[in-house]
Amino acid sequence: MKELMIGNAAVARGAYEAGVKVVSSYPGTPSTEITESIVKYEDVYVEWAPNEKVAGETAIGASIAGARAMSCMKHVGLNVMADPVFTVSYIGANGGLVFCVADDPGMHSSQNEQDSRHYAKASKIMMLEPSDSSECKEFTKLAFSLSEKYDTPVFIRLSTRVSHSQSLVEICEPEKVELKPYVKNIQKNVMMPANAISRHVVVEEREKALREFAETTPLNAVEDNGSKIGVITSGVSYAYAKDALQDKVNYLKLGMVYPLPTNLIKEFASKVDVLYVIEELDPFIEEHVKGLGIKVKGKDVFSLLGEYSQNLIKKVVLNEEVDAFAPQNLPKRPPVMCAGCPHRGTFYVLSKLGVTVSGDIGCYTLGAVAPLNSVDTTICMGASVSAAHGMAKARGEEFNKKLVSVIGDSTFIHSGITGLIDIVYNKGNNTVIILDNSITGMTGHQDNPTTGLTIRKEPTKQVDLVALCKAVGVDRVRVEDPFDIKGFEKAVKEELEVNEPSVIIAQRPCALLKTVKHEGYYTVNSDKCRSCKMCMKLGCPAIIFEDGKAKIDPTQCNGCGLCVKVCPFTAITKGE
Amino acid sequence: MTKNIMIVGVGGQGTLLASRILGNAVISEGYDVKVSEVHGMSQRGGSVVTYVKYGEKVHAPIIDKGEADIILAFERLEAIRALPYLKKGGKVILNDRKILPMPVITGATTYPEGIVEDLSSKADVIALDALDLSIKAGSPKAVNVVLIGVLAKSMDIPKETFIKVINETVPPKFLEMNLKAFELGYNYEG
Numbered sequence: 114m115k116e117l118m119i120g121n122a123a124v125a126r127g128a129y130e131a132g133v134k135v136v137s138s139y140p141g142t143p144s145t146e147i148t149e150s151i152v153k154y155e156d157v158y159v160e161w162a163p164n165e166k167v168a169g170e171t172a173i174g175a176s177i178a179g180a181r182a183m184s185c186m187k188h189v190g191l192n193v194m195a196d197p198v199f200t201v202s203y204i205g206a207n208g209g210l211v212f213c214v215a216d217d218p219g220m221h222s223s224q225n226e227q228d229s230r231h232y233a234k235a236s237k238i239m240m241l242e243p244s245d246s247s248e249c250k251e252f253t254k255l256a257f258s259l260s261e262k263y264d265t266p267v268f269i270r271l272s273t274r275v276s277h278s279q280s281l282v283e284i285c286e287p288e289k290v291e292l293k294p295y296v297k298n299i300q301k302n303v304m305m306p307a308n309a310i311s312r313h314v315v316v317e318e319r320e321k322a323l324r325e326f327a328e329t330t331p332l333n334a335v336e337d338n339g340s341k342i343g344v345i346t347s348g349v350s351y352a353y354a355k356d357a358l359q360d361k362v363n364y365l366k367l368g369m370v371y372p373l374p375t376n377l378i379k380e381f382a383s384k385v386d387v388l389y390v391i392e393e394l395d396p397f398i399e400e401h402v403k404g405l406g407i408k409v410k411g412k413d414v415f416s417l418l419g420e421y422s423q424n425l426i427k428k429v430v431l432n433e434e435v436d437a438f439a440p441q442n443l444p445k446r447p448p449v450m451c452a453g454c455p456h457r458g459t460f461y462v463l464s465k466l467g468v469t470v471s472g473d474i475g476c477y478t479l480g481a482v483a484p485l486n487s488v489d490t491t492i493c494m495g496a497s498v499s500a501a502h503g504m505a506k507a508r509g510e511e512f513n514k515k516l517v518s519v520i521g522d523s524t525f526i527h528s529g530i531t532g533l534i535d536i537v538y539n540k541g542n543n544t545v546i547i548l549d550n551s552i553t554g555m556t557g558h559q560d561n562p563t564t565g566l567t568i569r570k571e572p573t574k575q576v577d578l579v580a581l582c583k584a585v586g587v588d589r590v591r592v593e594d595p596f597d598i599k600g601f602e603k604a605v606k607e608e609l610e611v612n613e614p615s616v617i618i619a620q621r622p623c624a625l626l627k628t629v630k631h632e633g634y635y636t637v638n639s640d641k642c643r644s645c646k647m648c649m650k651l652g653c654p655a656i657i658f659e660d661g662k663a664k665i666d667p668t669q670c671n672g673c674g675l676c677v678k679v680c681p682f683t684a685i686t687k688g689e
Numbered sequence: 690m691t692k693n694i695m696i697v698g699v700g701g702q703g704t705l706l707a708s709r710i711l712g713n714a715v716i717s718e719g720y721d722v723k724v725s726e727v728h729g730m731s732q733r734g735g736s737v738v739t740y741v742k743y744g745e746k747v748h749a750p751i752i753d754k755g756e757a758d759i760i761l762a763f764e765r766l767e768a769i770r771a772l773p774y775l776k777k778g779g780k781v782i783l784n785d786r787k788i789l790p791m792p793v794i795t796g797a798t799t800y801p802e803g804i805v806e807d808l809s810s811k812a813d814v815i816a817l818d819a820l821d822l823s824i825k826a827g828s829p830k831a832v833n834v835v836l837i838g839v840l841a842k843s844m845d846i847p848k849e850t851f852i853k854v855i856n857e858t859v860p861p862k863f864l865e866m867n868l869k870a871f872e873l874g875y876n877y878e879g
């Protein structure tokens with residue numbers, strides 16, 4: 114039976130059919146739906162971990178204990194997980210161990226455009242790269258058996274278009290996989306210098322074996338169309354190239370991007386006059402090909418930036434242009450905080466106070482866009498707290514009196530708590546605002562340790578943020594409602610004033626949560642509206658300014674009432 | 690030949706469901722298909738684009754400039770933004786709604802005038818108020834199904850196939866309303 118599935122669901126299906134037993138991940142676009150899709154396979158243990166490092170280590174433990182295990186993350190998640198990855202390369206795998214990493218060329222939802230393939234090379238771990246949903250399933254299945262056969266973790270590399278495109282997948286019965294025995298093996302599993310020295314030898318031997326495997330595996334396939342132009346490509350770039358060039362060129366499609374084959378490439382290159390490498394982001398394959406002394410066109414004709422497409426490839430390789438209507442200069446439509454978003458109250462106040470905001474990653478990063486323009490910095494998850502600590506140490510107390518960190522609940526647990534410990538331990542006086550909207554919002558509503566529910570929606574212990582902050586030594590911890598604008602402003606001012614670290618928990622659930630009830634909508638009484646534009650400062654997508662008056666779009670408004678509180682003329686009232 | 694349908698709108702408008710219904714209708718007819726979705730940041734009120742491509746064999750998951758046979762637009766500005774993707778001679782189905790983007794709301798720029806006229810001078814355009822038809826069907830929430838109805842009329846896929854897929858996709862409690870919305874769209878005379 115065939116089913117239409119996004120690449121991420123197909124990876125989950127592949128893992129299920131391969132008998133995966135433990136899956137631990139931290140969400141991150143475009144990888145999130147892999148782990149979410151595992152939920153429907155009831156006999157698989159699946160969880161959201163507090164961060165990628167914990168998730169990866171959980172999978173590693175499960176593998177050592179004899180189970181097939183997987184961890185999935187976005188590209189920057191692999192940075193967080195990198196520490197265990199480099200060492201588990203030496204330990205290898207007992208039960209098959211798969212790390213799925215999704216890159217985001219074009220940065221649809223990311224803070225950088227890094228190319229994860231470098232990690233495969235740096236950590237000496239093999240990497241497979243599917244180009245559609247069907248391959249997502251097949252490659253994932255294969256990854257588990259290759260992992261066990263070669264005693265290595267295996268990377269699956271995805272990209273946004275592969276992760277989020279639906280195509281047809283053949284559904285098969287799951288394999289019956291028994292737990293492998295757990296045998297204590299100090300030489301293999303305890304990575305202290307004496308043991309690691311001998312494991313490194315094993316890793317290099319494994320590399321050799323995998324390089325040989327790369328020469329013959331059907332994952333790497335030549336498609337000879339008798340052309341004098343050759344294209345080496347992989348992943349979604351293969352799909353674009355096929356669309357653009359059809360059978361006008363020969364293809365070497367690499368399903369395994371680390372380690373790369375040598376003889377296969379040499380032989381393929383010898384049969385063509387012109388050779389291209391078509392790969393998004395970095396010249397990873399290209400540098401390997403050049404290292405073999407082969408002349409190849411790559412980043413000299415293709416971009417290092419963003420996504421590719423069929424037209425782009427057609428233009429470069431065939432010099433064909435497409436006849437299309439010219440793009441016009443139109444207003445952009447950037448993402449915005451939703452109507453009713455609790456973060457809006459926080460940023461309205463911070464913007465009003467004109468404080469420096471050390472920001473973080475989540476829906477609240479949107480506090481940086483007009484008209485709020487509130488956020489000063491965004492680096493990576495957790496950095497709002499630690500970077501503000503550095504700012505305060507650099508510029509002193511006066512600067513710190515007008516400096517706050519903002520960080521979401523999920524992000525705080527992910528890696529904000531360590532920064533807070535640093536502040537307390539090293540006698541900082543920072544003010545940290547935890548934006549507790551009861552969910553991991555940005556990535557599409559995942560539960561986390563502060564929500565009290567597991568990924569399967571089973572009730573569980575809930576991290577008490579107040580108690581947690583107090584336990585690390587913050588004495589001033591208060592919970593405030595960001596929609597109580599006056600109260601919230603007072604709280605921020607007071608905490609900035611004191612000479613000790615403080616935490617304000619801005620608590621109000623995400624407006625998109627099903628448990629949040631919306632009570633109708635509001636409307637502007639245009640007779641009372643004096644066109645002061647105070648409500649426009651909120652940056653609410655439901656409030657527009659037309660014919661000299663504010664107006665509320667009833668189809669967008671969800672009745673949060675924040676605008677009522679900022680209107681000095683009581684012009685905003687409940688709609689009919 | 691592949692057929693390319695591009696669905697554009699504003700994050701939160703329900704374009705994802707429309708592309709899923711369309712994708713499943715197309716596979717019921719035995720075609721190869723790719724449907725490319727948007728998840729993540731742009732779902733928060735940004736421009737969203739999904740692609741549905743079908744034919745004997747579909748390779749690239751995205752539709753490039755000059756390739757779309759039909760653009761199904763949930764909003765006016767997004768329709769004109771997508772125009773470079775339309776094949777010359779292609780068709781635009783437009784839900785004639787205006788949602789102001791933040792740069793317009795803040796006054797940094799203005800919402801362009803004359804979009805429907807501009808589109809009509811370049812393409813075959815069906816413009817309708819799908820919200821109005823959706824409300825007629827019994828709920829303002831079936832705009833996407835109304836638009837799928839209009840689209841179905843312009844496609845080479847039997848109407849019954851769409852009805853079957855809607856039956857399979859929509860929860861029973863909303864089925865009657867959605868089928869009515871589909872019919873209102875299907876029978877819409879531009």
Ligand SMILES: Cc1ncc(C[n+]2csc(CCOP(=O)(O)OP(=O)(O)O)c2C)c(N)n1
Pocket residue numbers: 139140141142165187189190193474475476477494520521522523524525548550552553554555556
């Ligand atoms: C290392 C890393 N992992 C994952 C992500 C993806 N990501 C971006 S924001 C976010 C979570 C945001 O949740 P929260 O902090 O609760 O804020 P909210 O979006 O709910 O406001 C995640 C998982 C990332 N950017 N970096």
